[in-house]
Amino acid sequence: MEMEKEEKKVNTLAGRQAEARDEGGARREGATEEPQERMEDWFREEVSDFEEGEVVRGRIVQVRGGEVLVDVGYKSEGTIALEEFQRSGTIPKVGDEIEVYLEAKEDNEGLIVLSKDRADKIKVWDTVSHAYEKGTPVEGRVVEVVKGGLAVDVGVRAFLPGSQVDLRPVKNLSALVGQTIRAKVIKLNRRRGNVVLSRRSMLEEEREDRRRHTLSVLHEGMSLTGTVKNITDYGAFVDLGGIDGLLHVTDMSWGRIGHPSEIFQVGDQIEVVVLHFDRETSRVSLGYKQKSLDPWESVDARFPVGSKVSGRVVSLTNYGAFVELEPGVEGLVHVSEMSWTRRVRHPSKLVNVGDQVEVMVLDVNKATKRISLGMKQVEPDPWATIEERYTPGMRVQGKVRNLTDFGAFVELEPGVDGLLHISDMSWTRNIGHPSELLKKGQPIETLILNVDREAKRISLGLKQIQPDPWELVAERYPVGSRVTGKIVRLTDFGAFVELEPGVDGLLHISQMSDRPINRPEDIVNVGDELTLMVIRVDPSERRIGLSLKELAAAIEREAVKEYKGRQRRRHRGGDESYDDEEEE
Secondary structure (H helix, E strand, O other): OHHHHHHHHHHHHHHHHHHHHHOOOOOOOOOOOOOOOOHHHHHHHHOOOOOOOOEEEEEEEEEEOOEEEEEOOOOOOEEEEHHHHHHHOOOOOOOOEEEEEEEEOOOOOOOEEEEHHHHHHHHHHHHHHHHHHHOOEEEEEEEEEEOOEEEEEOOOEEEEEHHHOOOOOOOOHHHHOOOEEEEEEEEEEOOOOEEEEEHHHHHHHHHHHHHHHHHHHOOOOOEEEEEEEEEOOOEEEEEOOOOEEEEEHHHOOOOOOOOHHHOOOOOOEEEEEEEEEEOOOOEEEEEOHHHOOOHHHHHHHHOOOOOEEEEEEEEEEOOEEEEEEEOOEEEEEEHHHOOOOOOOOOHHHOOOOOOEEEEEEEEEEOOOOEEEEEOHHHOOOHHHHHHHHOOOOOEEEEEEEEEOOOEEEEEEEOOEEEEEEHHHOOOOOOOOOHHHOOOOOOEEEEEEEEEEOOOOEEEEEOHHHOOOHHHHHHHHOOOOOEEEEEEEEEEOOEEEEEEEOOEEEEEEHHHOOOOOOOOHHHOOOOOOEEEEEEEEEEOOOOEEEEEHHHHHHHHHHHHHHHHHHHHHHHHOOOOHHHHHHHHO
Protein backbone atom coordinates (compact mmCIF):
# COMPACT_ATOMS: atom_id res chain seq x y z
CA MET A 1 0.00 0.00 0.00
CA GLU A 2 2.79 2.41 0.87
CA MET A 3 4.51 1.72 -2.44
CA GLU A 4 1.31 2.43 -4.35
CA LYS A 5 0.91 5.67 -2.54
CA GLU A 6 4.44 6.82 -3.39
CA GLU A 7 3.95 5.86 -7.04
CA LYS A 8 0.79 7.96 -7.10
CA LYS A 9 2.83 10.94 -5.85
CA VAL A 10 5.34 10.49 -8.59
CA ASN A 11 2.69 10.15 -11.27
CA THR A 12 0.90 13.26 -10.03
CA LEU A 13 4.16 15.27 -9.99
CA ALA A 14 5.11 14.08 -13.45
CA GLY A 15 1.68 14.96 -14.75
CA ARG A 16 1.93 18.52 -13.39
CA GLN A 17 5.41 18.97 -14.80
CA ALA A 18 4.16 17.81 -18.20
CA GLU A 19 1.32 20.33 -17.98
CA ALA A 20 3.81 23.04 -17.13
CA ARG A 21 5.89 22.15 -20.21
CA ASP A 22 2.80 22.12 -22.44
CA GLU A 23 1.61 25.54 -21.15
CA GLY A 24 4.88 27.41 -21.82
CA GLY A 25 6.77 26.34 -18.74
CA ALA A 26 10.42 25.37 -18.57
CA ARG A 27 10.40 23.09 -21.66
CA ARG A 28 9.59 24.00 -25.23
CA GLU A 29 9.59 22.02 -28.43
CA GLY A 30 13.12 21.55 -29.75
CA ALA A 31 14.69 22.36 -26.37
CA THR A 32 17.27 20.04 -24.83
CA GLU A 33 15.61 17.51 -22.61
CA GLU A 34 16.40 17.61 -18.93
CA PRO A 35 17.71 14.44 -17.36
CA GLN A 36 15.05 12.06 -16.15
CA GLU A 37 14.27 12.41 -12.46
CA ARG A 38 15.42 9.29 -10.73
CA MET A 39 13.65 7.53 -7.91
CA GLU A 40 16.71 7.62 -5.69
CA ASP A 41 16.95 11.45 -6.12
CA TRP A 42 13.36 11.78 -5.08
CA PHE A 43 14.00 9.81 -1.91
CA ARG A 44 17.09 11.89 -1.12
CA GLU A 45 15.02 15.08 -1.36
CA GLU A 46 12.45 13.64 0.96
CA VAL A 47 14.99 13.42 3.70
CA SER A 48 16.23 17.02 3.15
CA ASP A 49 16.49 19.59 5.96
CA PHE A 50 13.13 21.32 5.21
CA GLU A 51 10.90 21.63 8.24
CA GLU A 52 7.34 22.78 8.52
CA GLY A 53 7.01 26.38 9.81
CA GLU A 54 10.15 27.60 8.03
CA VAL A 55 10.55 30.38 5.49
CA VAL A 56 12.35 29.10 2.38
CA ARG A 57 13.26 30.54 -0.98
CA GLY A 58 11.55 29.28 -4.10
CA ARG A 59 11.17 29.97 -7.82
CA ILE A 60 7.89 30.57 -9.64
CA VAL A 61 7.54 27.90 -12.33
CA GLN A 62 3.97 28.48 -13.43
CA VAL A 63 1.10 30.99 -13.09
CA ARG A 64 -2.30 29.61 -13.99
CA GLY A 65 -5.85 30.47 -13.12
CA GLY A 66 -6.02 31.52 -9.50
CA GLU A 67 -2.79 29.89 -8.30
CA VAL A 68 0.97 30.15 -8.59
CA LEU A 69 3.20 27.05 -8.74
CA VAL A 70 6.48 27.45 -6.80
CA ASP A 71 9.52 25.14 -6.77
CA VAL A 72 11.38 25.29 -3.47
CA GLY A 73 13.79 22.43 -4.31
CA TYR A 74 11.69 19.86 -2.54
CA LYS A 75 10.48 16.57 -3.99
CA SER A 76 7.32 18.34 -5.12
CA GLU A 77 6.22 21.91 -5.94
CA GLY A 78 3.74 23.90 -3.91
CA THR A 79 0.92 26.23 -4.88
CA ILE A 80 0.04 29.67 -3.59
CA ALA A 81 -3.28 31.41 -4.18
CA LEU A 82 -2.85 34.29 -6.65
CA GLU A 83 -4.82 36.61 -4.35
CA GLU A 84 -1.94 36.51 -1.84
CA PHE A 85 0.26 38.24 -4.42
CA GLN A 86 -2.52 40.70 -5.27
CA ARG A 87 -2.94 41.67 -1.62
CA SER A 88 0.74 42.60 -1.41
CA GLY A 89 0.54 44.54 -4.68
CA THR A 90 2.98 42.33 -6.64
CA ILE A 91 2.58 40.59 -9.99
CA PRO A 92 3.99 37.06 -10.03
CA LYS A 93 6.18 36.15 -13.03
CA VAL A 94 7.70 32.83 -14.04
CA GLY A 95 11.30 32.73 -12.96
CA ASP A 96 10.93 35.19 -10.03
CA GLU A 97 12.51 34.08 -6.79
CA ILE A 98 10.42 34.64 -3.70
CA GLU A 99 10.34 33.73 -0.04
CA VAL A 100 7.49 31.47 1.09
CA TYR A 101 6.35 29.87 4.30
CA LEU A 102 6.27 26.05 4.48
CA GLU A 103 3.00 25.25 6.18
CA ALA A 104 2.99 21.47 5.49
CA LYS A 105 5.19 19.05 3.61
CA GLU A 106 2.21 17.54 1.79
CA ASP A 107 -1.48 17.97 1.30
CA ASN A 108 -4.14 15.46 0.21
CA GLU A 109 -2.56 15.30 -3.22
CA GLY A 110 0.96 14.85 -1.86
CA LEU A 111 2.08 18.45 -2.59
CA ILE A 112 3.75 20.78 -0.14
CA VAL A 113 1.62 23.61 1.29
CA LEU A 114 3.13 27.12 0.91
CA SER A 115 2.03 30.66 1.93
CA LYS A 116 3.38 33.99 0.74
CA ASP A 117 1.24 35.99 3.23
CA ARG A 118 2.71 34.20 6.22
CA ALA A 119 6.22 34.53 4.80
CA ASP A 120 5.72 38.24 4.32
CA LYS A 121 4.42 38.63 7.86
CA ILE A 122 7.30 36.66 9.31
CA LYS A 123 9.69 38.77 7.29
CA VAL A 124 8.02 41.92 8.57
CA TRP A 125 8.17 40.71 12.16
CA ASP A 126 11.82 39.89 11.68
CA THR A 127 12.43 43.40 10.36
CA VAL A 128 10.48 44.98 13.23
CA SER A 129 12.27 42.81 15.79
CA HIS A 130 15.65 43.69 14.31
CA ALA A 131 14.72 47.41 14.39
CA TYR A 132 13.65 47.05 18.02
CA GLU A 133 16.88 45.32 18.99
CA LYS A 134 19.13 47.74 17.11
CA GLY A 135 17.14 50.89 17.89
CA THR A 136 16.74 51.77 14.22
CA PRO A 137 13.57 53.45 12.87
CA VAL A 138 10.90 51.74 10.78
CA GLU A 139 8.69 53.30 8.13
CA GLY A 140 4.94 53.04 8.03
CA ARG A 141 1.72 54.68 6.90
CA VAL A 142 -0.75 56.24 9.35
CA VAL A 143 -4.05 54.45 8.75
CA GLU A 144 -6.43 55.92 11.34
CA VAL A 145 -6.89 57.79 14.59
CA VAL A 146 -7.54 55.46 17.52
CA LYS A 147 -8.08 56.03 21.22
CA GLY A 148 -4.97 57.60 22.66
CA GLY A 149 -3.07 57.94 19.42
CA LEU A 150 -2.66 56.60 15.88
CA ALA A 151 -2.68 53.23 14.15
CA VAL A 152 0.31 52.80 11.83
CA ASP A 153 0.85 50.11 9.19
CA VAL A 154 4.52 49.05 9.29
CA GLY A 155 3.75 45.68 7.65
CA VAL A 156 1.90 44.84 10.83
CA ARG A 157 -0.47 47.08 12.73
CA ALA A 158 1.38 49.22 15.28
CA PHE A 159 0.25 51.77 17.86
CA LEU A 160 1.71 55.29 18.04
CA PRO A 161 0.65 57.07 21.29
CA GLY A 162 -0.38 60.71 20.94
CA SER A 163 2.38 61.82 23.31
CA GLN A 164 4.96 60.18 21.03
CA VAL A 165 3.80 61.68 17.73
CA ASP A 166 5.99 64.79 17.76
CA LEU A 167 8.33 66.87 19.88
CA ARG A 168 5.38 69.05 20.81
CA PRO A 169 1.75 68.03 21.42
CA VAL A 170 -0.22 67.62 18.19
CA LYS A 171 -3.76 68.99 18.45
CA ASN A 172 -5.09 67.57 15.19
CA LEU A 173 -3.98 63.92 14.85
CA SER A 174 -6.34 63.32 11.94
CA ALA A 175 -4.16 65.56 9.76
CA LEU A 176 -1.51 62.80 9.82
CA VAL A 177 -3.80 60.08 8.46
CA GLY A 178 -2.47 58.84 5.10
CA GLN A 179 1.04 60.18 5.69
CA THR A 180 4.13 58.00 5.68
CA ILE A 181 6.23 58.46 8.80
CA ARG A 182 9.37 57.06 10.39
CA ALA A 183 9.40 55.99 14.04
CA LYS A 184 11.28 53.84 16.51
CA VAL A 185 9.92 50.60 18.05
CA ILE A 186 9.86 51.13 21.81
CA LYS A 187 7.80 48.09 22.82
CA LEU A 188 7.38 44.71 21.14
CA ASN A 189 5.44 41.53 21.97
CA ARG A 190 5.67 39.25 18.96
CA ARG A 191 3.61 36.50 20.54
CA ARG A 192 0.67 38.84 21.14
CA GLY A 193 1.33 40.84 17.99
CA ASN A 194 1.76 44.15 19.85
CA VAL A 195 4.03 46.91 18.50
CA VAL A 196 4.35 50.37 20.08
CA LEU A 197 6.11 53.17 18.20
CA SER A 198 7.66 56.50 19.13
CA ARG A 199 8.22 59.12 16.50
CA ARG A 200 9.19 61.61 19.19
CA SER A 201 12.24 59.64 20.35
CA MET A 202 13.47 59.42 16.76
CA LEU A 203 12.97 63.16 16.28
CA GLU A 204 14.80 63.86 19.54
CA GLU A 205 17.76 61.81 18.39
CA GLU A 206 17.76 63.51 15.00
CA ARG A 207 17.56 66.90 16.69
CA GLU A 208 20.46 66.03 18.97
CA ASP A 209 22.50 64.89 15.97
CA ARG A 210 21.75 68.14 14.18
CA ARG A 211 22.53 70.09 17.35
CA ARG A 212 25.96 68.48 17.69
CA HIS A 213 26.68 69.16 14.05
CA THR A 214 25.44 72.76 14.29
CA LEU A 215 27.51 73.44 17.40
CA SER A 216 30.59 72.04 15.72
CA VAL A 217 30.36 74.40 12.73
CA LEU A 218 28.65 77.46 14.25
CA HIS A 219 30.69 80.66 14.47
CA GLU A 220 30.03 84.38 14.58
CA GLY A 221 29.56 86.05 11.22
CA MET A 222 28.38 82.95 9.37
CA SER A 223 25.17 82.92 7.37
CA LEU A 224 22.81 79.98 7.60
CA THR A 225 19.19 79.05 6.97
CA GLY A 226 16.79 78.34 9.79
CA THR A 227 13.09 77.86 10.48
CA VAL A 228 11.02 80.34 12.48
CA LYS A 229 9.93 78.29 15.49
CA ASN A 230 8.19 80.83 17.69
CA ILE A 231 7.31 84.54 17.65
CA THR A 232 7.16 86.82 20.69
CA ASP A 233 6.71 90.54 21.24
CA TYR A 234 10.47 91.04 21.42
CA GLY A 235 11.63 88.79 18.59
CA ALA A 236 11.55 85.38 16.93
CA PHE A 237 13.19 82.07 17.84
CA VAL A 238 14.79 80.37 14.86
CA ASP A 239 15.63 76.64 14.70
CA LEU A 240 19.12 76.42 13.22
CA GLY A 241 19.24 72.64 13.33
CA GLY A 242 18.84 71.26 16.84
CA ILE A 243 19.64 74.60 18.45
CA ASP A 244 17.52 77.74 18.67
CA GLY A 245 18.75 81.27 18.10
CA LEU A 246 17.05 84.54 19.05
CA LEU A 247 16.41 87.05 16.31
CA HIS A 248 15.61 90.22 18.24
CA VAL A 249 13.08 92.62 16.76
CA THR A 250 15.75 95.34 16.57
CA ASP A 251 17.83 93.10 14.30
CA MET A 252 15.04 92.24 11.88
CA SER A 253 14.98 95.39 9.79
CA TRP A 254 16.80 98.67 9.44
CA GLY A 255 13.35 100.24 9.45
CA ARG A 256 10.73 100.55 12.17
CA ILE A 257 8.83 97.39 13.19
CA GLY A 258 5.81 97.34 15.47
CA HIS A 259 5.76 93.54 15.95
CA PRO A 260 7.87 90.65 14.55
CA SER A 261 4.73 89.14 12.98
CA GLU A 262 4.74 92.04 10.50
CA ILE A 263 7.74 90.36 8.81
CA PHE A 264 7.82 86.68 9.78
CA GLN A 265 5.42 83.82 10.42
CA VAL A 266 5.98 80.53 12.23
CA GLY A 267 7.37 78.00 9.75
CA ASP A 268 9.13 80.54 7.51
CA GLN A 269 12.52 79.50 6.14
CA ILE A 270 14.85 82.49 6.51
CA GLU A 271 18.53 83.22 6.08
CA VAL A 272 20.16 84.81 9.12
CA VAL A 273 23.58 85.93 10.30
CA VAL A 274 25.15 84.77 13.58
CA LEU A 275 25.87 87.93 15.59
CA HIS A 276 27.01 86.30 18.81
CA PHE A 277 27.53 82.70 19.98
CA ASP A 278 28.21 81.63 23.59
CA ARG A 279 29.42 78.02 23.54
CA GLU A 280 29.07 77.60 27.30
CA THR A 281 25.38 78.52 27.38
CA SER A 282 24.66 77.61 23.72
CA ARG A 283 22.97 80.96 23.31
CA VAL A 284 22.90 82.36 19.79
CA SER A 285 22.00 85.91 18.77
CA LEU A 286 20.92 86.29 15.17
CA GLY A 287 20.51 89.13 12.71
CA TYR A 288 18.40 89.49 9.60
CA LYS A 289 18.89 93.12 8.65
CA GLN A 290 22.68 92.60 8.71
CA LYS A 291 22.41 90.74 5.39
CA SER A 292 22.02 94.15 3.73
CA LEU A 293 24.08 97.34 4.11
CA ASP A 294 23.22 99.89 6.79
CA PRO A 295 21.27 102.63 4.94
CA TRP A 296 22.88 105.25 7.20
CA GLU A 297 26.29 104.63 5.62
CA SER A 298 25.43 106.80 2.62
CA VAL A 299 22.45 108.72 3.99
CA ASP A 300 24.07 112.14 3.48
CA ALA A 301 24.44 111.45 -0.24
CA ARG A 302 20.80 110.46 -0.66
CA PHE A 303 19.39 113.16 1.61
CA PRO A 304 21.63 116.24 1.42
CA VAL A 305 20.89 119.26 3.61
CA GLY A 306 18.44 121.61 1.88
CA SER A 307 16.79 118.93 -0.25
CA LYS A 308 13.02 118.51 -0.29
CA VAL A 309 11.80 114.93 0.17
CA SER A 310 8.59 113.04 0.81
CA GLY A 311 8.06 110.71 3.76
CA ARG A 312 5.51 108.92 5.89
CA VAL A 313 4.69 109.89 9.47
CA VAL A 314 5.43 106.80 11.58
CA SER A 315 5.32 108.14 15.14
CA LEU A 316 4.20 111.17 17.18
CA THR A 317 5.68 112.47 20.41
CA ASN A 318 5.09 115.58 22.49
CA TYR A 319 8.03 117.30 20.85
CA GLY A 320 7.55 116.33 17.21
CA ALA A 321 6.82 113.78 14.49
CA PHE A 322 9.11 111.05 13.15
CA VAL A 323 9.00 110.74 9.38
CA GLU A 324 10.27 107.64 7.52
CA LEU A 325 12.19 108.73 4.43
CA GLU A 326 13.02 105.14 3.40
CA PRO A 327 13.09 101.78 5.24
CA GLY A 328 15.57 102.22 8.06
CA VAL A 329 15.95 105.99 7.76
CA GLU A 330 13.77 108.31 9.85
CA GLY A 331 13.99 112.00 10.58
CA LEU A 332 12.42 114.22 13.25
CA VAL A 333 10.21 117.21 12.51
CA HIS A 334 10.29 119.26 15.71
CA VAL A 335 7.09 121.07 16.65
CA SER A 336 8.93 124.36 16.17
CA GLU A 337 9.59 123.42 12.52
CA MET A 338 6.01 122.54 11.62
CA SER A 339 4.39 125.90 10.98
CA TRP A 340 5.49 129.46 10.28
CA THR A 341 2.45 130.89 11.95
CA ARG A 342 0.91 128.50 14.42
CA ARG A 343 2.34 127.71 17.83
CA VAL A 344 2.04 123.92 17.69
CA ARG A 345 1.66 122.38 21.12
CA HIS A 346 1.37 118.83 19.84
CA PRO A 347 2.13 117.47 16.34
CA SER A 348 -1.27 115.73 16.22
CA LYS A 349 -2.77 119.17 15.61
CA LEU A 350 -1.20 119.12 12.13
CA VAL A 351 -0.37 115.51 11.17
CA ASN A 352 -1.40 111.94 11.92
CA VAL A 353 0.45 108.63 11.80
CA GLY A 354 0.40 107.35 8.21
CA ASP A 355 0.24 110.80 6.58
CA GLN A 356 2.49 111.49 3.60
CA VAL A 357 4.25 114.82 4.13
CA GLU A 358 6.71 117.01 2.23
CA VAL A 359 9.72 118.01 4.32
CA MET A 360 13.08 119.71 3.94
CA VAL A 361 16.31 118.20 5.26
CA LEU A 362 17.74 120.66 7.81
CA ASP A 363 20.60 118.60 9.25
CA VAL A 364 22.16 115.12 8.90
CA ASN A 365 24.27 113.43 11.58
CA LYS A 366 25.52 110.00 10.44
CA ALA A 367 27.34 109.31 13.72
CA THR A 368 24.20 109.59 15.86
CA LYS A 369 21.87 108.47 13.04
CA ARG A 370 19.73 111.57 13.29
CA ILE A 371 18.14 113.74 10.62
CA SER A 372 16.42 117.03 11.40
CA LEU A 373 13.51 117.86 9.12
CA GLY A 374 11.24 120.84 8.62
CA MET A 375 7.71 121.05 7.29
CA LYS A 376 7.31 124.81 7.29
CA GLN A 377 10.45 125.30 5.18
CA VAL A 378 8.69 123.68 2.22
CA GLU A 379 6.34 126.69 2.05
CA PRO A 380 7.30 130.41 1.94
CA ASP A 381 7.23 132.21 5.29
CA PRO A 382 4.06 134.39 5.27
CA TRP A 383 5.57 136.55 8.02
CA ALA A 384 8.44 137.66 5.80
CA THR A 385 6.12 140.20 4.10
CA ILE A 386 3.52 140.57 6.85
CA GLU A 387 4.12 144.30 7.32
CA GLU A 388 3.28 144.91 3.67
CA ARG A 389 -0.16 143.34 4.07
CA TYR A 390 -1.12 144.46 7.57
CA THR A 391 -0.47 147.88 9.14
CA PRO A 392 -1.69 149.39 12.44
CA GLY A 393 -5.05 151.15 12.14
CA MET A 394 -6.22 148.91 9.28
CA ARG A 395 -9.63 147.27 9.56
CA VAL A 396 -9.52 143.57 8.62
CA GLN A 397 -12.01 140.76 8.24
CA GLY A 398 -11.31 137.41 9.89
CA LYS A 399 -12.80 134.30 11.47
CA VAL A 400 -12.60 133.29 15.12
CA ARG A 401 -10.40 130.20 15.08
CA ASN A 402 -9.99 129.52 18.78
CA LEU A 403 -11.07 130.89 22.17
CA THR A 404 -8.85 130.99 25.25
CA ASP A 405 -9.19 132.44 28.75
CA PHE A 406 -7.22 135.52 27.73
CA GLY A 407 -8.71 136.21 24.32
CA ALA A 408 -9.52 134.93 20.84
CA PHE A 409 -7.30 133.94 17.93
CA VAL A 410 -8.65 135.32 14.68
CA GLU A 411 -7.52 133.82 11.37
CA LEU A 412 -6.75 136.65 8.95
CA GLU A 413 -5.46 134.37 6.19
CA PRO A 414 -4.31 130.74 6.04
CA GLY A 415 -1.37 130.49 8.40
CA VAL A 416 -1.71 134.00 9.85
CA ASP A 417 -3.60 134.54 13.09
CA GLY A 418 -4.04 137.65 15.17
CA LEU A 419 -4.76 137.83 18.89
CA LEU A 420 -7.81 139.75 20.06
CA HIS A 421 -7.10 140.18 23.75
CA ILE A 422 -10.01 140.13 26.16
CA SER A 423 -9.15 143.67 27.27
CA ASP A 424 -9.64 144.91 23.69
CA MET A 425 -13.10 143.47 23.21
CA SER A 426 -15.26 146.10 24.91
CA TRP A 427 -14.87 149.67 26.17
CA THR A 428 -17.34 149.25 28.92
CA ARG A 429 -18.12 145.63 29.75
CA ASN A 430 -16.08 143.70 32.27
CA ILE A 431 -15.82 140.44 30.27
CA GLY A 432 -15.05 137.27 32.22
CA HIS A 433 -14.50 135.03 29.15
CA PRO A 434 -14.38 135.72 25.38
CA SER A 435 -17.27 133.29 24.87
CA GLU A 436 -19.56 135.99 26.35
CA LEU A 437 -19.10 137.93 23.09
CA LEU A 438 -17.72 135.53 20.47
CA LYS A 439 -18.18 132.03 19.10
CA LYS A 440 -15.70 129.75 17.37
CA GLY A 441 -16.03 130.11 13.58
CA GLN A 442 -17.78 133.49 13.82
CA PRO A 443 -16.84 136.09 11.15
CA ILE A 444 -15.57 139.28 12.76
CA GLU A 445 -14.17 142.69 11.83
CA THR A 446 -11.25 143.96 13.91
CA LEU A 447 -8.68 146.71 13.89
CA ILE A 448 -4.92 146.09 13.56
CA LEU A 449 -3.30 147.46 16.71
CA ASN A 450 0.27 146.21 16.30
CA VAL A 451 2.37 143.99 13.98
CA ASP A 452 5.57 142.30 15.26
CA ARG A 453 7.24 140.46 12.38
CA GLU A 454 10.12 139.09 14.44
CA ALA A 455 7.87 137.67 17.16
CA LYS A 456 5.26 136.68 14.54
CA ARG A 457 2.46 138.41 16.43
CA ILE A 458 -0.45 140.61 15.38
CA SER A 459 -2.53 142.39 18.01
CA LEU A 460 -6.18 143.08 17.16
CA GLY A 461 -8.86 145.26 18.69
CA LEU A 462 -12.63 145.01 18.56
CA LYS A 463 -13.66 147.90 20.79
CA GLN A 464 -11.39 150.29 18.88
CA ILE A 465 -13.77 150.16 15.91
CA GLN A 466 -16.29 152.16 17.99
CA PRO A 467 -15.67 155.51 19.84
CA ASP A 468 -14.82 155.15 23.50
CA PRO A 469 -18.04 156.13 25.32
CA TRP A 470 -16.06 157.02 28.43
CA GLU A 471 -14.46 159.98 26.71
CA LEU A 472 -17.77 161.93 27.19
CA VAL A 473 -18.95 160.26 30.39
CA ALA A 474 -17.84 163.13 32.61
CA GLU A 475 -19.88 165.55 30.50
CA ARG A 476 -22.98 163.37 30.34
CA TYR A 477 -22.90 162.24 33.96
CA PRO A 478 -21.50 165.05 36.14
CA VAL A 479 -21.17 164.53 39.89
CA GLY A 480 -24.45 165.37 41.63
CA SER A 481 -26.57 164.63 38.58
CA ARG A 482 -29.46 162.21 38.84
CA VAL A 483 -29.54 159.23 36.48
CA THR A 484 -31.87 156.37 35.78
CA GLY A 485 -30.55 152.85 35.15
CA LYS A 486 -31.28 149.13 35.42
CA ILE A 487 -29.64 146.66 37.80
CA VAL A 488 -27.71 144.17 35.60
CA ARG A 489 -25.51 142.34 38.10
CA LEU A 490 -25.23 141.82 41.85
CA THR A 491 -22.05 141.21 43.79
CA ASP A 492 -21.15 140.87 47.46
CA PHE A 493 -20.11 144.52 47.57
CA GLY A 494 -22.94 146.07 45.58
CA ALA A 495 -24.84 146.21 42.29
CA PHE A 496 -23.84 147.23 38.77
CA VAL A 497 -26.29 149.56 37.07
CA GLU A 498 -26.42 149.98 33.27
CA LEU A 499 -26.83 153.67 32.50
CA GLU A 500 -26.56 153.22 28.74
CA PRO A 501 -25.18 150.46 26.48
CA GLY A 502 -21.52 150.10 27.38
CA VAL A 503 -21.63 152.36 30.46
CA ASP A 504 -22.18 150.78 33.88
CA GLY A 505 -22.03 152.39 37.29
CA LEU A 506 -21.50 150.84 40.69
CA LEU A 507 -24.04 151.21 43.47
CA HIS A 508 -21.94 150.19 46.45
CA ILE A 509 -23.68 148.40 49.32
CA SER A 510 -22.68 151.29 51.61
CA GLN A 511 -24.59 153.70 49.32
CA MET A 512 -27.85 151.79 49.35
CA SER A 513 -29.23 152.89 52.71
CA ASP A 514 -28.50 154.76 55.94
CA ARG A 515 -29.02 151.59 57.91
CA PRO A 516 -26.54 148.64 57.80
CA ILE A 517 -27.19 146.15 54.97
CA ASN A 518 -25.88 142.56 54.91
CA ARG A 519 -26.67 141.77 51.26
CA PRO A 520 -27.52 143.89 48.22
CA GLU A 521 -30.53 141.62 47.64
CA ASP A 522 -32.11 143.14 50.75
CA ILE A 523 -32.56 146.41 48.83
CA VAL A 524 -32.38 145.76 45.09
CA ASN A 525 -32.79 142.90 42.56
CA VAL A 526 -31.55 142.34 39.03
CA GLY A 527 -33.88 144.07 36.59
CA ASP A 528 -34.94 146.84 38.95
CA GLU A 529 -34.97 150.30 37.38
CA LEU A 530 -33.71 152.94 39.80
CA THR A 531 -33.02 156.66 39.91
CA LEU A 532 -29.64 157.30 41.49
CA MET A 533 -27.26 160.10 42.15
CA VAL A 534 -23.80 160.29 40.58
CA ILE A 535 -21.32 160.71 43.43
CA ARG A 536 -18.03 159.99 41.58
CA VAL A 537 -16.75 159.93 37.96
CA ASP A 538 -13.30 158.59 36.93
CA PRO A 539 -13.01 158.26 33.12
CA SER A 540 -9.41 157.00 33.30
CA GLU A 541 -10.47 154.13 35.56
CA ARG A 542 -13.82 153.82 33.74
CA ARG A 543 -15.77 153.99 36.95
CA ILE A 544 -18.95 155.79 37.98
CA GLY A 545 -20.05 155.79 41.59
CA LEU A 546 -23.80 155.85 42.25
CA SER A 547 -25.79 156.30 45.46
CA LEU A 548 -29.34 155.75 46.64
CA LYS A 549 -28.45 157.13 50.05
CA GLU A 550 -27.17 160.47 48.69
CA LEU A 551 -30.21 160.78 46.40
CA ALA A 552 -32.53 160.28 49.36
CA ALA A 553 -30.61 162.88 51.35
CA ALA A 554 -30.75 165.35 48.46
CA ILE A 555 -34.47 164.76 48.02
CA GLU A 556 -34.94 165.28 51.74
CA ARG A 557 -32.94 168.52 51.67
CA GLU A 558 -34.96 169.73 48.72
CA ALA A 559 -38.22 168.95 50.52
CA VAL A 560 -37.08 170.78 53.64
CA LYS A 561 -35.99 173.74 51.57
CA GLU A 562 -39.29 173.82 49.70
CA TYR A 563 -41.20 173.56 52.94
CA LYS A 564 -39.31 176.48 54.52
CA GLY A 565 -39.87 178.56 51.41
CA ARG A 566 -43.58 178.05 51.53
CA GLN A 567 -43.62 179.03 55.20
CA ARG A 568 -41.77 182.28 54.56
CA ARG A 569 -44.00 183.20 51.66
CA ARG A 570 -47.03 182.64 53.81
CA HIS A 571 -45.82 184.98 56.57
CA ARG A 572 -44.63 187.76 54.24
CA GLY A 573 -47.59 187.94 51.99
CA GLY A 574 -46.26 185.80 49.20
CA ASP A 575 -43.31 188.02 48.15
CA GLU A 576 -41.48 185.47 46.11
CA SER A 577 -38.57 187.82 45.26
CA TYR A 578 -37.95 188.27 48.95
CA ASP A 579 -38.00 184.52 49.45
CA ASP A 580 -35.46 184.10 46.71
CA GLU A 581 -33.10 186.56 48.35
CA GLU A 582 -33.46 184.77 51.65
CA GLU A 583 -32.62 181.40 50.05
CA GLU A 584 -29.50 182.82 48.45
